Amino acid sequence: MSVIAGRPVRLALALLACLVFAACAGHRWAGPLDLARAVAGDPDLSARLLVAWRLPRILAAGLVGALLGLGGAIFQGVFRNPLAEPYLLGSAGGAAIGATIALLVPLGLPSSLALGGLSFAGAWAATLLVLAVAQGARDTAGLLLAGVAVAAMLGAVRSFLMLALSDESVSLQVVLSWTLGGIQTPTWAGLGLLAILVVLALAASLTLARGLDLLGLGTDQAAAFGLATDSFLRRAICVGAFVVAVAVAYGGLVGFVGLIAPHIARWWVGPRHRALLPVSGAIGAGLVLVCDGLARALLPPAEIPLGLITAAAGGPFFLVLLRRRMRA
Amino acid sequence: MSVLAAGALVVARADAPAPILDAVSFRAEPGRLVGLIGPNGAGKSTLLRCLAGLVTPQTGAVTLDGRPLAALPAPERGRRIGYLPQSFQPAWDYTVRAVLELGASRAPGALSRVPAALDAHDLTALTERPWSRLSGGERARALLAAVLVAEPPVLLADEPGASLDIGHRIDLLARLARYARTRTVIVVLHDLERAVRDCDRLVLLDKGRIVLDAAAGVVAASDLLDTTFGVRFTRVSVIEPDCPILAVNRIA
Numbered sequence: 001m002s003v004i005a006g007r008p009v010r011l012a013l014a015l016l017a018c019l020v021f022a023a024c025a026g027h028r029w030a031g032p033l034d035l036a037r038a039v040a041g042d043p044d045l046s047a048r049l050l051v052a053w054r055l056p057r058i059l060a061a062g063l064v065g066a067l068l069g070l071g072g073a074i075f076q077g078v079f080r081n082p083l084a085e086p087y088l089l090g091s092a093g094g095a096a097i098g099a100t101i102a103l104l105v106p107l108g109l110p111s112s113l114a115l116g117g118l119s120f121a122g123a124w125a126a127t128l129l130v131l132a133v134a135q136g137a138r139d140t141a142g143l144l145l146a147g148v149a150v151a152a153m154l155g156a157v158r159s160f161l162m163l164a165l166s167d168e169s170v171s172l173q174v175v176l177s178w179t180l181g182g183i184q185t186p187t188w189a190g191l192g193l194l195a196i197l198v199v200l201a202l203a204a205s206l207t208l209a210r211g212l213d214l215l216g217l218g219t220d221q222a223a224a225f226g227l228a229t230d231s232f233l234r235r236a237i238c239v240g241a242f243v244v245a246v247a248v249a250y251g252g253l254v255g256f257v258g259l260i261a262p263h264i265a266r267w268w269v270g271p272r273h274r275a276l277l278p279v280s281g282a283i284g285a286g287l288v289l290v291c292d293g294l295a296r297a298l299l300p301p302a303e304i305p306l307g308l309i310t311a312a313a314g315g316p317f318f319l320v321l322l323r324r325r326m327r328a
Numbered sequence: 329m330s331v332l333a334a335g336a337l338v339v340a341r342a343d344a345p346a347p348i349l350d351a352v353s354f355r356a357e358p359g360r361l362v363g364l365i366g367p368n369g370a371g372k373s374t375l376l377r378c379l380a381g382l383v384t385p386q387t388g389a390v391t392l393d394g395r396p397l398a399a400l401p402a403p404e405r406g407r408r409i410g411y412l413p414q415s416f417q418p419a420w421d422y423t424v425r426a427v428l429e430l431g432a433s434r435a436p437g438a439l440s441r442v443p444a445a446l447d448a449h450d451l452t453a454l455t456e457r458p459w460s461r462l463s464g465g466e467r468a469r470a471l472l473a474a475v476l477v478a479e480p481p482v483l484l485a486d487e488p489g490a491s492l493d494i495g496h497r498i499d500l501l502a503r504l505a506r507y508a509r510t511r512t513v514i515v516v517l518h519d520l521e522r523a524v525r526d527c528d529r530l531v532l533l534d535k536g537r538i539v540l541d542a543a544a545g546v547v548a549a550s551d552l553l554d555t556t557f558g559v560r561f562t563r564v565s566v567i568e569p570d571c572p573i574l575a576v577n578r579i580a
Contacts (some may be wrong), residue, residue: 080419213430216420220413223382224475226406226434271420 007269010123011282015062018286023050025293027300030054057185060250061292061306062285063198064183065257067247070205072258073265073277074240075078077212078233079140082266082321086244086258089147089237093154094126095119099178100158104165112190114155115178116249123245126154140233181254181307183292192248194301201243202281208236209273216271254307256314257284257291263321287313330393330481330512332356332379337388339374341538344561349376349385350536357482361508363527363544366514367557370533372516373414373486379514380484382410392482406434410480414487414516416471421458424451424470431474438478449473451502465496472503483507485515494572501526521573524548525566532556 024030029049030038038047039055046174073087079088098118101107107114134146166172186194211232214222223266247254261284264275268283269275291309334354340347349371356362363371377383379390381397390397392408400408418427428445432438446452449469454462462470468489475483485504489497497519505526507513518524523530523544530547532540534556540547547553554560562572 062511172404210430210433213426215432216422217418217427217430218413218416220382221411221416224380224411224413225407225431226403228402266420270426271422272426 001288003207007279011279015282015286015289017063018289019058019238022061022289022293023054025297026054027254027296029297053185056188056191057183058289058292060191060194061183061187061288062326063191063194064247064251064254065261065285065288066198066281067201067243067284068251068254068257069261069280069282070201070277071240071243071247072260072284073096073210073262073273073280074212074236074243075258076270077208077215077273077276078236078240079144080218082263083259085242085256086247087253088144089130089241089250090126090150090154091123091244091260092122092253093151093158094122094129095245096179096253097126097154097158097161098122099252100161100165100175103178104161105175112184112186115205119252120245120249121168123248124241126150127237127241127245131234178252179307180305181252181310182295182303183251183288184197194246197246201234201239201246202278204239204244205277206212206274208232208239209277211236212273213271234257251288251305254288254310255288256310256318260314260317261287329358331358332409332482332512332514333391335377335388335391336431337375337378337381337385337390339371339378339385347536351388352533352536352538353388354379354538354541356440356482356512356514357508358506358512358527361505361526362512362514363523364533365518365520365523365530365547366533366539369535370556371536376484376514376516377396377534377568380409381405382411392438402487403434404507408480408482409473410475410478410483412472412475412483412485412488416467416491421460423458424441424462424466427459427470427474428477431442432477433551435478435480441477441479445473445477445479464491465493468496468500469491473502476507480511482512483514485513487516487518490518495521497570520553520561522546 020032020035024032028046034047035050038050068086075088076082076084076088078084097144098121099115102111102114102118130143130146130150133150134143162175163170211227214225214227215229217225219229249315262280264283265276265280287310288306291313292306295304295306295309332355337349338347339349350496352371352375354375354546361430364375366372374383376569378385381390381400383418384398390487395404424446425442428442429439438565446455449472451466451473451496451498454466470490483504488504489500492500501522504513504515517527527544530544531538532547532552539556540550540552548563566573
């Protein structure tokens with residue numbers, strides 16, 4: 001672990017800087033001193049708004065980003081491919097169907113519960129469907145193909161639902177806005193639940209670290225080194241699907257973070273997953289914090305969908321990555 | 329002391345007219361370097377992968393000290409059988425140390441042997457070097473060290489050093505021969521000269537069947553070798569045991 005010696009402090013400082021930036025950014029910029037006063041209990045309205053609205057939102061943004069970074073690292077490890085991203089196995093399509101139903105069908109549930117619950121269930125169900133279509137996790141190429149096919153079918157179903165369920169009273173723009181990603185300000189209870197889920201996700205993913213390292217040697221060599229590859233892959237995909245489903249339930253479809261964060265983490269701490277997983281999570285958190293801050297601050301009083309910001313920043317990064325890979 | 333045995337192994341593919349392995353029975357014990365030889369498509373690598381537990385035969389079984397390999401938990405199989413593949417390219421740019429640590433992670437206490445293993449395979453200076461920056465010989469040594477650091481009682485090697493120059497190949501086979509003094513070592517070889525010189529026992533395979541299984545000298549002298557490979561070999565007596573033979577039509 002000498003590779004990362006001394007780096008946790010720098011990572012924590014960078015994350016803190018992202019957190020402060022996100023807390024300051026908004027329709028109205030706040031200074032660090034305003035933040036300090038607000039946290040100290042300043043009774044001023046703007047200070048109370050900072051604590052009651054912006055703080056839970058940026059904390060949720062950081063946690064969603066951590067999940068995306070974690071999910072990306074897991075799926076890149078499972079597929080042994082740096083171009084793999086967390087939505088590969090249909091979770092995005094499944095979550096979008098769940099969200100479409102939650103947004104367009106009156107279910108008699110609180111909207112945040114319906115949206116979060118159904119998008120989580122959709123993401124999870126889609127991944128299970130991909131596993132069933134691919135007849136398990138043994139053949140990763142088959143899994144990828146199954147993921148593409150299921151995603152295409154789910155996209156068609158979602159489009160049909162959007163056309164069939166929308167009317168004058170429910171705007172399609174609401175659904176579109178969700179698919180572009182965005183962090184809603186959660187209640188403190190909701191934030192607490194998200195924090196617990198993130199801790200669980202991190203703990204579960206760390207149990208995968210050795211297996212993901214071994215998979216990096218190739219499935220044959222991993223098996224020769226004593227890894228029960230089939231059952232491990234199933235377990236890893238289930239953990240990854242859980243991580244992504246929670247992220248989608250809280251943040252909608254936020255692209256590119258799960259692709260980019262593991263790359264930056266790998267450059268920084270190398271490819272061993274015991275360090276890579278938490279660092280990728282931390283970098284994902286930092287990226288979403290900054291992008292969410294920009295989303296709120298760039299076009300006041302409107303808010304740009306978070307997914308547009310991450311795509312605008314991530315697209316060029318992805319192209320550079322492809323170029324480097326083709327050169328290699 | 330581990331005895332690896334295969335009984336009437338059959339491996340077939342639905343799209344192939346003949347089985348890849350056709351009722352192959354085989355037994356290997358410690359103390360002798362066993363070479364698997366045969367022409368392309370004879371089934372050598374498939375037999376080795378069956379013995380390593382990486383391919384499940386349609387019929388027949390592999391046993392390790394009398395226990396069916398299929399019944400061994402994966403971690404125990406990984407501890408007891410070392411497998412050196414024909415080709416190896418990790419997905420991530422692991423350092424030499426990382427590859428050895430992953431090899432060591434399969435056996436309790438093996439992590440503490442990593443520095444000694446690095447030293448024994450002349451890798452100490454390359455410890456933190458990424459895989460992409462190693463030469464072919466360095467990669468072969470690093471992978472062998474990663475497999476051997478757990479000290480598996482059985483070692484299976486599929487054409488080790490096939491892509492190496494003659495000097496590195498001789499060095500690698502010498503390491504395997506040393507390991508075979510106390511362990512069970514089976515190695516697939518295309519280089520017949522090295523097979524005859526370095527192995528104690530040779531198993532000649534053709535079309536999925538064992539054609540001849542005997543001491544290396546006996547196999548080398550047998551006409552079956554010529555028949556199986558479809559060529560006529562010239563047998564020469566080695567004067568300098570450590571020097572490879574270079575056959576030429578005319579020396580200028």
